[in-house]
Amino acid sequence: MSDIAPAASAPLFDRLGGRPRLQHLLTYFYADVRQHTEIAPIFAAHIADWPAHLEKIADFWSGATGGPVLYRGAMPQKHGPLGLEERHFQAWLGLWSRHCRAHLPAAEAEELIAVAETIGRRLRQIVALDGGVARPAPP
8 A cells, every 4th residue: 555645636736736836826816917808907907916926826825735835924805995796706706717727737726716715705795794883974
């Protein structure tokens, strides 16, 4: 009997190819994000230093995929004041799915898409709660 675990039990981060592969994916993905009619204006209004932002996002996805936990910050709360709507989530997730499938092996692409969808569901809840708190009460 072998002491080596099957590859599928390795963290998604490792199966993706580590940080270099994440950075590759993020570079192409965010190039499309920056041109997307629905979400590009949101990013343009809030991101001045794209290389630094891509490093921060790579830190986030590193931890989210079972790699080194490098991201420091309150990611969900940063999205609260952006005025995000369902169409923004759908645009982001649509681009993410397309890029995952184009740049990653099929199994890892589907797993990373599922991670993003889970994060998206939670973020939708947080944004809705933040939005509800921020709105004035009706007269």
